Amino acid sequence: MVPSNQGERSVADGEAPMGVATTRSMERVAAALGALDHAETRFERADDVPNGGVLCALAALLGLGLLRHAQSHFSIPKGFYPMDSIFLLLAYLALGRVPSLEQLRYHSPGEWGKLLGLDRIPEVKTLRDKIGCLADDTERTARWSGDLAKEWMAQDVEAAGVLLIDGHVRVYHGEATKLPRRYISRERLCLRGTSDYWVNALDGAPFFCVTKAVDPGLQKTLEEEIVPRLLAEIPGQPTGEELAADPLLHRFLLIFDREGYSPDLFARLKSQRIAILTYHKHPGADWSSGEFVEQTLTHPNGEKSTLQLAERGTRLSNGLWVREIRALSETGHQTAILSTDYRSELRRSASAMFARWNQENFFKYMREHYGLDRLVEYGISPLPETTRLVNPDWRTLDSQVRRTAAELSRARAVFAAHTLGAKECEPEIAARHEEKKGAALSALEVKQSQIEDLKARRKATPKHIELKDLPPEQRVAQLRGGRKHFIDTIKLIAYRAETALVQLVRETLRRHDDARSFVRGLFASSVNLRPDPARNELRVEIHGQANPIHDATLEAMCSELNDAEILYPGTNLRLVYRPIRSSAFP
Secondary structure (H helix, E strand, C coil), X not given: CCCCCCCCCCCCCCCCCXXXXXXXHHHHHHHHCXXXXXXXXXXXXXXXXXXXXXXXXXXXXXXXXXXXXHHHHCCCCCCCCCHHHHHHHHHHHHHCCCCCHHHXXXXXXXXXXXXXXXXXXXXXXXXXXXXXXXXXXXXXXXHHHHHHHHHHHHHCHHHHCEEEXXXXXXXXXXXXCCCCEEEECCCCEEEEEEEEEEEEECCCCEEEEEEECCCCCHHHHHHHXXXXXXXXXXXXXXXXXXXXXXXXXCCCEEECCHHHCCHHHHHHHHHCCCEEEEECCCCCCCCCHHHCEEEEEECCCCCEXXXXXXXXXXXCCCCCEEEEEEEECCCCCEEEEEECCCCCCHHHHHHHHHCHHHHHHHHHHHHHHCCCCCCCCCCEECCCCCCEEECHHHHHHHHHHHHHHHHHHHHHHHHHHCCCCCCCCCHHHHHHHHHHHHHHHHHHHHHHHHHHHHHHHHHHCCCEEEHHHCCHHHCCCEECCHXXXXXXXXXXXXXXXXXXXXXXXXXXXXXXHHHHHHHHHHXXXXXXEEEEHHHCEEEEEECCCCCHHHHHXXXXXXXXXXXXXXXXXXXXXXXXXXXXXXXXXX
């Protein structure tokens, strides 16, 4: 049997058909013959390995569960590459800002292989096949990501008690299927795409997301999918006896924007002892400036700010009594906030509401640095025939109503402009005026008749329809999402690992805003690998940073990482990090 990667030229073995950068020919032959379960993770001495700084995140990656549940959920056929190496490689690529698997064609496979204890990483086609084996079972991937979300919540019970909920649309420009259109606020356009509803902690750390090919809206997704899952998974919720004894106690607090505004929804959540915090959609008149008092807010990242705040009790349209908090800006604008958390301090509630921007910043950062919106696989899969979506006929009529209403407004303005002036009383001028006004009135009556007819037709047309009731040419499908869900879960682990390093760096770096930039630069740093089997150590010598301050920060970080005494997966080698200052180089 000939190895599957034949035809590529080997740098290390001359004419051996094992592929570029291969040095373990016998192991690859054994794997091709089915005589090897997987290759041994074995590190070799190496200098100037690019992107070796990603090894600094290994402790965080393992602590966040990158490999902990892999064996219980996944399996791959026997081959040269161990399953753990695939998980580690994908995490390293995310931290190293490799935007897609295709971009690996322009990276040295041997250099990435050195960071895995292998001779090289798989070629793109092989890596895609491995990911397919792992991720094509969507239910298995969902169970894995669900276990991780439960674990992250259990690690920080306090953070899991106050959650940010918001939707993010992944725009789709392909032609495989015509996805429903939705409004994209950042683009200010209606574009085709898929909606993801994210659940994050107050500091922006992600827990999980719910993907909807046909978007039913935040309210319905929240009540039918997100809340039942949170009720089952959030740790540390009050018991039934505790809730009965304290009428103001709630299970957890949900924070969302105006899209979720619904007094009836608030009441239903309150009946389940779930508190909400959102913006008031119909705040009414401004409050007197004398009601506002300057307050100092402490934000989730520890920063402090001052804000003018006031509070009243408000009864909504359905009779529900809620807290209304208003923030007064320097320009005089009042931001109205509603809450059914009747116990939390005013400053804490205001700080939690404005922490919603942490979730927006998370979306922006993940789009720019982790390719959150990038397609992972091409192709579509059918939607259930009972899927409800907006009726195309109703949408067409609604668009015509809106357009005709605008034309009617213009026709009214034209008719109102035909007013005879005091100096235009001559018979000939008055006659022409009456003629023009009569024509404008006729046009106005035509538009009024048209819009009444359109509104009647729209009212008679059902707004929503099931997919099976649509003509075949109007039916939509959904993009394949199994592999993207798998890759995105690893990206979430990578983001959380990066954030853990950022928090560690902030302990010594004076400028906190520079911490994330420092960590990104660290991931791109070159390292020297010095395995020492006699001492069961793998020394990672990290090249000097941009300036002495960053060198000192790196030294403090390495000291913390060394105290963790992390073993590289698949070996008995303890990672020892050692910075090499810039001054050590000529």
